[in-house]
Amino acid sequence: MMGGSGIAGTDHWDVETDILVFGSGAGGLAASLFAVKRGMKVLLCEKSELLGGTTATSGGVLWVPGNRLAREAGIDDSVERAREYLRHELGNYYRADLVEGFLNSAGPAIDDLESGTAVAFDLTQSPDYHPDSPGGVDKGRSIIARSYDGSELGADFALVRPPMARLMVCGGMMVGPDEIPAFVRPFSSLASFRRVMRRLMRHARDRLRYRRGAQVSNGNALVARLLYSLRRYKADIWINAPLKELIRNGGRVEGAVVECQGRRVRVRARLGVVLATGGFPHDPSLRKELGATFSHNYSMAFTGNTGDGHRAARSVGAAVDVELASPCLWTPSSLLQEEDGREAPVIYGYLDRGRPGIIAVDPHGRRFVNESNSYHDIISALFRRRAADHLDENAKFYFICDANFVRKNGLGAMRPWPWTPSLRPFVRRGYITIGNSVQDLARKIGIDPTMLAETVERHNDFARTGVDLDFGKGSTSFNRVWGDPKAGPNPNLTPIVRAPFVALPILPATLGTAIGLKTNGDAQVVDESGEPIPGLFACGNELASSMRGFYPGGGITLGPAVVFAYRAILRAKHLASELTRLDQ
Structure with missing residues (x-):
């Protein structure tokens, strides 16, 4: 075995798939959907009993320069202008390969995600966080998942991780961004009162079938839409299935050991393993190792984000990218x-x-x-x-x-x-x-x-x-x-x-970690020499942020999570085609 101490491969596999994904936040769900839409067999593994990770409790906003919604709204923006903005924001931490990969695929990734699926977005009114900086814009780069009727998922709605309890009212009812003014001041006008009453009545009906309101918004809507789409494409999803170890043989990551129903299952991934387990915000030892000068004790991220993918990748030789402004x-x-x-x-x-x-x-x-x-x-x-x-x-x-x-x-x-x-x-x-x-x-x-x-x-x-x-x-x-x-x-x-x-x-x-696994612009995890580890990809907070610990605009976690998931799957497909051509 090369490049680390992960399990060496053998000819014995319990399960085989094309793409094996760990983690069910935006990155993992999107990677699975991009892959299954391209005819790949997909297995998505989530360590907990619910899907969505931190994404499910987030605002559901994606920072995506050059998106179709902005163009349709007549907003003047360009990749060149976004590049200028990021050069100014990131300064000496700017990594051209990550930024170029992100900017060139941002719009196409969102178009692909929406095409033939239940996924849908709306343009937000939010400016960049520093709109007066060179290349900044007042509107157009942040999009939000469109509200969704979770009852369309049927029994699967129970698999969607609920939002934070304090972001719900009346025993489990989500209030979307456009509804907040009415709920804050329900008696300010007849229209506000009627809107609140309609939602309360709908919520009452939902509670007869579900443990919470089924009309969902923000990150919850994004997870629900992605899950519905994955079910339509017949992707395999395992819950309560944590990653235990990666299997590397002859220099290539061939699969992983998954704990499922009390036993260790060896899963072969013919085209690649995608790590999207959310970083390590709830792992004190990794926080101390990689962010000791930023002492803190609390995180809003999903409590299951404890560095599973991070440790597994390092065990097979993956490098960690620490050249960031903030961990x-x-x-x-x-x-x-x-x-x-x-x-x-x-x-x-x-x-x-x-x-x-x-x-x-x-x-x-x-x-x-x-x-x-x-x-x-x-x-x-x-x-x-x-x-x-x-x-x-x-x-x-x-x-x-x-x-x-x-x-x-x-x-x-x-x-x-x-x-x-x-x-x-x-x-x-x-x-x-x-x-x-x-x-x-x-x-x-x-x-x-x-x-x-x-x-x-x-x-x-x-x-x-x-x-x-x-x-x-x-x-x-x-x-x-x-x-x-x-x-x-x-x-x-x-x-x-x-x-x-x-x-x-x-x-x-x-909100999550920024330090993570070192990758190239195609989300391939690299080793200490900078060479890609064949068969191993990362997206979401698993990889070191392309924003390098800065926060240029609303959605700079979910936007790159989806875009690098897209690039990972395209790269896996390209490599598979190359191998097939060489074999012939």
Whole structure:
């Protein structure tokens, strides 16, 4: 055997297939669909009892420059312009082979995914995260999975991993992005009330058949659509089937050992193995090895993402790509103690994220970031402030706002009024701290009262003038997506003035890992010499991010996951054709 310690191949196989895929997030499901559409026999293995991984609980957005939907909307964009944007965003970390592979296949991959399947996307209104940078755009590169009626899956709907519990209402009902305004303020108009009532009645009917609402959106809709399509193409899917080891023989990965129904099954993959097991956000040892300088304890990723594919690939000689700006993709989170005593991270939500009337402060009570920038930018700034001030990982950072903000937008686990009628239950659980004045709040959370009061007053002055002299809040189209046109001269700035004042601790959490297996532009896993390991591919968060630890726009995990799945299958098919030609 060459290049590692994986199991050497033999002539004994329990199961044979063309393409063997591990992991059922966007990358694994898309790779399976691309392959089965091309007449390949596919076996998809998922380690847990449910399908979808982190994708199922995500926003379902894909960053795809040059997509058909943008062209049809008359948006002026090009591969050249997207390349310019990525060169600026990634700087010295730019890898031309990955970027070119991604950009050249982005549009075709989405067209292929939608063709002859139930998969469908809509264009979002989201700008790039830094739209004023060279090559940035105000709209057109982010697309979202179209909402879906999960009842079309029949019994298979039970296999789709539900979204995060805090992203559902009324016992399991998802609220799509276009429905949020109506649900936040159901009594604001007759149209809003009617829309909410229609959804509630539909939800009631769904609960007679399913454990949750069947009208799904975001990442849940993407997983459901992909699953329905795979069933139509007769792909084989195993659940509760984790990867145990890869089998490499004569330099080629020929298959893998899968644990299935209590026994180890040797599966031959004639054309290739695709690893899409989601990286290692929940593996402390790998986090320590590959991201020790970015200390954190929490992740919003699927808890089953513990580095299975990563370790299996390294055991057969795969290289790890560590030349990234950050090992992970970040979001602010907060920590809520559940009724059973467990502490659960709460994601920085769509309702409160970047809205006017909130500031983020460091342990000294000073602002450290433009709060309307992306979630990744906020935590990147937190790490920079932590390093610059030599703060340890337990130093407390906070979101600071007032009662007006929480009533209108919610905050973390707290939904807007009327869904959260009182702050008191969250105070009792230690989730937030409140004060009758800014100084009172500062004393309770251990911040210098004078400094915090000065910071709040300076922010309030900016709200009155409309110009944030410190961080430029409200100066980009991405900022203004989160603004309120009624806020004043700057839609992203509202004074913090109404007691009680509220402090919510900010904790760094990951959306997933960015460091991963080293690949070439065709998603082939390479060894330490840079040579592809025949028969082994990676996509999703399994491979090192083509965005190199940066976050240029909404959907830079799912977009490349699908595109590199596409390139992996095309490469596997091409190699198979070459082998057939040589044999002849």
